Amino acid sequence: MSAEVGTRVVHRRYVPYSDAHYAGNLVDGAYSLKLFGDVATEMCIVTDGDEGLFASYADVQFKEAVRAGDVLEISCTLTRVGTRSRTLDLAVTVVARGEPTPERPGAARVLGEPLVATTATGTVVVPPRA
Numbered sequence: 304m305s306a307e308v309g310t311r312v313v314h315r316r317y318v319p320y321s322d323a324h325y326a327g328n329l330v331d332g333a334y335s336l337k338l339f340g341d342v343a344t345e346m347c348i349v350t351d352g353d354e355g356l357f358a359s360y361a362d363v364q365f366k367e368a369v370r371a372g373d374v375l376e377i378s379c380t381l382t383r384v385g386t387r388s389r390t391l392d393l394a395v396t397v398v399a400r401g402e403p404t405p406e407r408p409g410a411a412r413v414l415g416e417p418l419v420a421t422t423a424t425g426t427v428v429v430p431p432r433a
Contacts, residue, residue: 306350306389306429310381314342315374315398323371328401330369335395335421336360342379343391343427350381350389351429358388363423372401372411375420388428395421 316338324331340357347355369375376396383390397418401411 304350304352306381306384308381308384310346310350312342312346312349312379314338314345314377316377318369318371318373318375320371327368328371330371330373332363332365332421334369335365336363336423338375338377338395339379339393339421339423339425342377342393343425346379346381346391347389347427347429351432353429355389355427355429358426358428361424361426363421365421367397367418367420369395369397369420370400372403373397374399374411376417379425382424387431388426391425391427393421393423393425394419 318330322330343357344354347353376398378394380392382392397420399411399413403410
């Protein structure tokens with residue numbers, strides 16, 4: 304295990320309709336932050352052999368809507384390695400979107416151009432190396 308700048312972790316997740324809270328099947332912004340926590344945890348495991356702790360977010364940007372029926376790609380790139388802290392660039396990208404109709408309630412399509420929905424910079428801390 305080695306925490307190296309440029310290390311990248313990616314998750315994919317389907318957004319269930321049970322997570323929609325608003326008209327138009329919109330999902331709240333906290334959903335993206337939860338996903339950032341999951342991908343950051345894997346990053347800490349990969350680089351430091353520990354789940355680590357999320358210390359802070361900076362520059363959270365909600366750029367596009369996340370909706371029930373979306374397929375999301377959540378990426379985490381390690382951009383800075385300190386003694387115990389790590390800085391991460393985080394992004395939620397919509398790669399497919401549900402497009403139900405009365406005739407085809409399960410209709411969906413892969414987006415030709417993925418939509419960057421949420422971005423942030425995060426800081427995690429890990430235990431000191433033994």
